[in-house]
Amino acid sequence: MKTVIDDVRFSVIIPIYNAQKYLDECIISVINQTYKNLEIILINDGSKDDSLDIIKKIAEEDGRIIIADQNNSGVSATRNLGLTMASGEYIIFIDSDDYLMDNKAIEKICVAIEKNCDLIMFNIFYENKTTAYPLLEKSYSDKKELDDFLFRMIKDEHINSPCNKVYSRKIINEHNIQFDNNVKIGEDLLFNIEYLKHCKSIYYLKDTLYFYRKSNNNSVTSTYMKNKYTDLMMVNDTMYLWLKAREDDRLINISHYIRIKNILSCIKDLMRKDCQLERLDTYPQIQRFINDNPPIIVRGCGIRSYLLSLAYTFITSITSNKFNKRHINNNSYCTISQEAHEILVSVIVPVYGVEKYLRKCVDSIINQTYNNIEIILVDDGSPDNCPIICDEYVKKDKRVNVFHKHNEGVSITKNLGIKNATGKFITFIDADDYIREDFIENLVNDMTKYNTLITTTTKMHPIDEDNIENVEVHSQYKAFERLFYDVLEKSENGVQMFDRQLLVENKILFDPEKKVGEDFDFFAQALVRCDKVAVDYRKMYYYRPNPTSTMHQKINEGLMKSVTNFSSIGEELVKKHPGLQKAVDVKKFSDSVSLAMRSYDVRGEWRSEFKNLGYNIRSFKWRVLFDGKARKKARAAAFVYCIFGNHIGTITLRRIK
Numbered sequence: 001m002k003t004v005i006d007d008v009r010f011s012v013i014i015p016i017y018n019a020q021k022y023l024d025e026c027i028i029s030v031i032n033q034t035y036k037n038l039e040i041i042l043i044n045d046g047s048k049d050d051s052l053d054i055i056k057k058i059a060e061e062d063g064r065i066i067i068a069d070q071n072n073s074g075v076s077a078t079r080n081l082g083l084t085m086a087s088g089e090y091i092i093f094i095d096s097d098d099y100l101m102d103n104k105a106i107e108k109i110c111v112a113i114e115k116n117c118d119l120i121m122f123n124i125f126y127e128n129k130t131t132a133y134p135l136l137e138k139s140y141s142d143k144k145e146l147d148d149f150l151f152r153m154i155k156d157e158h159i160n161s162p163c164n165k166v167y168s169r170k171i172i173n174e175h176n177i178q179f180d181n182n183v184k185i186g187e188d189l190l191f192n193i194e195y196l197k198h199c200k201s202i203y204y205l206k207d208t209l210y211f212y213r214k215s216n217n218n219s220v221t222s223t224y225m226k227n228k229y230t231d232l233m234m235v236n237d238t239m240y241l242w243l244k245a246r247e248d249d250r251l252i253n254i255s256h257y258i259r260i261k262n263i264l265s266c267i268k269d270l271m272r273k274d275c276q277l278e279r280l281d282t283y284p285q286i287q288r289f290i291n292d293n294p295p296i297i298v299r300g301c302g303i304r305s306y307l308l309s310l311a312y313t314f315i316t317s318i319t320s321n322k323f324n325k326r327h328i329n330n331n332s333y334c335t336i337s338q339e340a341h342e343i344l345v346s347v348i349v350p351v352y353g354v355e356k357y358l359r360k361c362v363d364s365i366i367n368q369t370y371n372n373i374e375i376i377l378v379d380d381g382s383p384d385n386c387p388i389i390c391d392e393y394v395k396k397d398k399r400v401n402v403f404h405k406h407n408e409g410v411s412i413t414k415n416l417g418i419k420n421a422t423g424k425f426i427t428f429i430d431a432d433d434y435i436r437e438d439f440i441e442n443l444v445n446d447m448t449k450y451n452t453l454i455t456t457t458t459k460m461h462p463i464d465e466d467n468i469e470n471v472e473v474h475s476q477y478k479a480f481e482r483l484f485y486d487v488l489e490k491s492e493n494g495v496q497m498f499d500r501q502l503l504v505e506n507k508i509l510f511d512p513e514k515k516v517g518e519d520f521d522f523f524a525q526a527l528v529r530c531d532k533v534a535v536d537y538r539k540m541y542y543y544r545p546n547p548t549s550t551m552h553q554k555i556n557e558g559l560m561k562s563v564t565n566f567s568s569i570g571e572e573l574v575k576k577h578p579g580l581q582k583a584v585d586v587k588k589f590s591d592s593v594s595l596a597m598r599s600y601d602v603r604g605e606w607r608s609e610f611k612n613l614g615y616n617i618r619s620f621k622w623r624v625l626f627d628g629k630a631r632k633k634a635r636a637a638a639f640v641y642c643i644f645g646n647h648i649g650t651i652t653l654r655r656i657k
Helices: 023-031 049-059 075-085 103-113 145-154 169-172 187-196 228-245 247-268 279-292 301-321 324-328 358-366 386-395 410-420 441-449 475-483 500-505 518-527 559-575 578-625 631-656
Strands: 012-017 038-043 065-070 088-095 119-125 165-168 203-213 345-351 372-378 401-403 424-429 454-458 472-474 496-499 532-542
Touching: 012 023, 023 038, 023 049, 023 075, 038 075, 049 065, 065 075, 065 301, 065 345, 075 088, 075 475, 088 103, 088 169, 088 279, 088 345, 103 165, 145 203, 145 247, 165 169, 165 500, 169 532, 187 228, 228 247, 228 279, 228 424, 228 475, 228 578, 247 301, 301 410, 345 358, 345 410, 345 441, 358 386, 358 475, 372 386, 372 410, 372 454, 372 518, 386 401, 410 424, 410 500, 424 441, 424 500, 424 518, 441 454, 441 496, 441 532, 475 518, 475 532, 559 578
Parallel strands: 012 038, 012 088, 038 065, 119 203, 345 372, 345 424, 372 401, 454 532
Antiparallel strands: 088 165, 119 165, 424 496, 454 496, 472 532
């Protein structure tokens, strides 16, 4: 007799890449299921072997099979495509080198579905062992029971894989849950965390239904990954915030344990034979891992987690003083390949009213150790002798091009430079600043060595002699986090180098309508389309404070709207990276405080805008005060506002300043 469960449709999604050796076994294990109401979605992710031919042949024999073929895009994009194609009420993921061990696997899952749980989990067999736990086969929905269950699953990392779970397509669609294409390791856990945020009940099925093959040499866990650390730390941050919200100390402690495991795994990877870094280059990486993650003793999670946290504490104590200047301040970053020297770089210089400084600026560009450059001077209708000086340089150096136009503002001026640039890379230099002789060479080296589309460095004043020789690579998430915490340089685009194709293909330009924050907006547009950014801490850009900059302008509409403009950028990014919420709040608070201090004397003229600034300060001051990542200056301001309130707090800060 047909039951209600017989009408439940499952979508089985199998991403495929170079899996011809195991593909038959995988697909046949699904076809032979005793439960037949399935759609089997096979997606070939640009395989270079015979995988596509194999699935086409199998599809001829079973009408439930749906095939999609795409250029190689990675497993996350492939699974996301499968989700858009799926029509079943429930989703099952299977990797193409694994298989279902039991022909009645989905039939057994149907029994669990009758319990109306949001997620079903079952056991995996890892070639030589199973993940079976001494837990009751039941629905876990009471908060304490659910927290106990999550604690066990997270501790043993049984929660990571999507392949031992059955998902509700309704929950996935309602909350727009997808795999993050920018994360190459930990993307499965990130997906599961986002899904679990919306789960009120989980059913644990004790049967071992899934065979996981660990011997796949193409697996990301089987090879060295350059950005493993940044990806894992972003995933760990997301996990920590999720578990912290559940208000269970054991879950918070277990997140610390997982973080320590991941850090030690990243350190171990730096010692692998296939690690692309030279041995001297590994030292600053290890130092970075340790600086970013202070030691913490994990208690209440078992002897193994306790001992591992002790080991990490010991490692940090013996390395913190041994790696610093001897290894970080080395010159290994300064060498550049012959191939990199063949890359043309466009240097765009917007020019207006700076005849006093223009020659020093252009001379510093002409005298670069990197010679393959084109220098684009864009005269924005300068009323002084700048147009004449620009024309002089055209005669002196064939690499110099000049464009004269009437005054339209710096955004349109820079956009004209982008339009006329022909180099592979683009950088911007303000005409009253100048650069160190190896500025372009070092940034080109960063772009090519770390395969990034953006490289940024810090600015410096001429009197600043501090010179730390160090380069780091941040994930998109980490870069935005540091940007919003005001740690990453962003406001003057003279300190960045961009891939021109990135700007052209995505039509990224400076917004002429924005008189304040246009540089930030430009940088954010570019960064959101990159999975990583290189940060070069060598101080090679000499910045001259400009009395006509926004920091010295009278209060105007553009300034007062700058916080609102940032809010819209921040909100969009938080949708993509929920973990950025705290950093976005700190940025809103800091900008609001700065504007409140500057506009206090004319607050009567800007009542509505000033009121909004006050609302931001009240809303975020406590969060900023207790945010350990916020700069000391921001936390000090938050403390003043928490003690004195908005009115007296603003007056106090103005007097201190």
